[in-house]
Amino acid sequence: MNDIAPTADAGQRGPTDHTIRDQIVTAAGQHFSRYGYGKTTVSDLAEAIGFSKAYIYKFFESKQAIGEAICSNTLAAISADVMASVAEGRTATDKLRRMFKVTVDSSCKLFFDDRKLYDIAAYSSLERWRSSTSHMERMFELLKQIVLEGRAAGEFERKTPLDETCRAIFGAMQSYINPVMLQHNLDRVPEAPNEIISLILRSLAP
Amino acid sequence: MNDIAPTADAGQRGPTDHTIRDQIVTAAGQHFSRYGYGKTTVSDLAEAIGFSKAYIYKFFESKQAIGEAICSNTLAAISADVMASVAEGRTATDKLRRMFKVTVDSSCKLFFDDRKLYDIAAYSSLERWRSSTSHMERMFELLKQIVLEGRAAGEFERKTPLDETCRAIFGAMQSYINPVMLQHNLDRVPEAPNEIISLILRSLAP
DNA sequence: GTAGTGACGATATTACGTATTGGTCACTAG
DNA sequence: CTAGTGACCAATACGTAATATCGTCACTAC
Numbered sequence: 123m124n125d126i127a128p129t130a131d132a133g134q135r136g137p138t139d140h141t142i143r144d145q146i147v148t149a150a151g152q153h154f155s156r157y158g159y160g161k162t163t164v165s166d167l168a169e170a171i172g173f174s175k176a177y178i179y180k181f182f183e184s185k186q187a188i189g190e191a192i193c194s195n196t197l198a199a200i201s202a203d204v205m206a207s208v209a210e211g212r213t214a215t216d217k218l219r220r221m222f223k224v225t226v227d228s229s230c231k232l233f234f235d236d237r238k239l240y241d242i243a244a245y246s247s248l249e250r251w252r253s254s255t256s257h258m259e260r261m262f263e264l265l266k267q268i269v270l271e272g273r274a275a276g277e278f279e280r281k282t283p284l285d286e287t288c289r290a291i292f293g294a295m296q297s298y299i300n301p302v303m304l305q306h307n308l309d310r311v312p313e314a315p316n317e318i319i320s321l322i323l324r325s326l327a328p
Numbered sequence: 329m330n331d332i333a334p335t336a337d338a339g340q341r342g343p344t345d346h347t348i349r350d351q352i353v354t355a356a357g358q359h360f361s362r363y364g365y366g367k368t369t370v371s372d373l374a375e376a377i378g379f380s381k382a383y384i385y386k387f388f389e390s391k392q393a394i395g396e397a398i399c400s401n402t403l404a405a406i407s408a409d410v411m412a413s414v415a416e417g418r419t420a421t422d423k424l425r426r427m428f429k430v431t432v433d434s435s436c437k438l439f440f441d442d443r444k445l446y447d448i449a450a451y452s453s454l455e456r457w458r459s460s461t462s463h464m465e466r467m468f469e470l471l472k473q474i475v476l477e478g479r480a481a482g483e484f485e486r487k488t489p490l491d492e493t494c495r496a497i498f499g500a501m502q503s504y505i506n507p508v509m510l511q512h513n514l515d516r517v518p519e520a521p522n523e524i525i526s527l528i529l530r531s532l533a534p
Numbered sequence: 535g536t537a538g539t540g541a542c543g544a545t546a547t548t549a550c551g552t553a554t555t556g557g558t559c560a561c562t563a564g
Numbered sequence: 565c566t567a568g569t570g571a572c573c574a575a576t577a578c579g580t581a582a583t584a585t586c587g588t589c590a591c592t593a594c
Binding site: 173174175176177180 | 537538539540
């Protein structure tokens, strides 16, 4: 019925209330960041906002849904960094480099500065939560835009189908843009991702 | 050549006895494959070959060393498949395609047909056991040879430093050649690795 | 109707004593 | 000397009972 929000915020409930839902999200952000997703109970969150646990479930249909909301915020912050940097790029080549550099840097920063939130992001990716898949879709669209721009400007080749090119680029970078895998490759940052980006750019040469 | 000694079989002990050590390895291969590394005890292996547990430690300095031996065998089998297929390739391009295709196919086959051994290989990679790192080094050398051959034949560009090129190729394929990561990407085999290989080949164009 | 809750069942998680296991060593048999 | 082992220790894994948590629902208060 009233699925007003085209924002893919699955797992939410009740009216898009401002204060309460935001309070929950805020409290969850703090608790998850400090104690981790697993060690935070729904009762903790309820207590933090001064209501009963049952009330939480008027706004979110599960604890996971709250986790997804937090994860969405985390990933949105990375998205924002990436978009901002890409916007400053002059050429498509520059934009592509920026896109992946910032993605990797932001993810690493999250890993070291807010490990608990990083773990949620990794778990989200592993379990293919919407928070992760839709973030990846957004990044994929951004990549498409950049490649398209590069093709239009004559910077990139045009023979390979656009979607295939983008899928391949994503696949090649996956070890460094997917939190689950990045964890195991931290020691090769930033050299390795740089070299892969260079390889990708060589492959895009007209 | 049959250079028996220089095989980097770390963690072994005592004389390079034939019968007993081989018996242990054989028994371990069967037990690990059936029950897994974790569920197999050193006593199980001892019992299987009719000796006491203590005797096992005359030949291997730890259970992990036995695990590495098994893992080495598993990876050597993949190596052999890869080498064989690469040898049949006519051009460097063909060889490169074969190298990664067989690596991915063999790894997937292992995953589905001998999951317990796959898990050991994944663990070995995660924990950076010698069995894994030296396998990767061998694969890296093979890749180098192929790229070198392609450069000599004029199939591949020669500007980028050889090592950088090879590191980048490995990095780009990592999600599909590293057992730890392949697990999470099985649903995109064989299309995704294929597309990445195509991208790599485009990047190698002179 | 709206805002909010206590109490409850089913499932997870913890805590903790017990049993196994990895690994060593002094020792025996020949 | 070589081939082989039982007994032993610290650490880990396991089983289980107690506890905590998730998520729901009938309910109250207004």
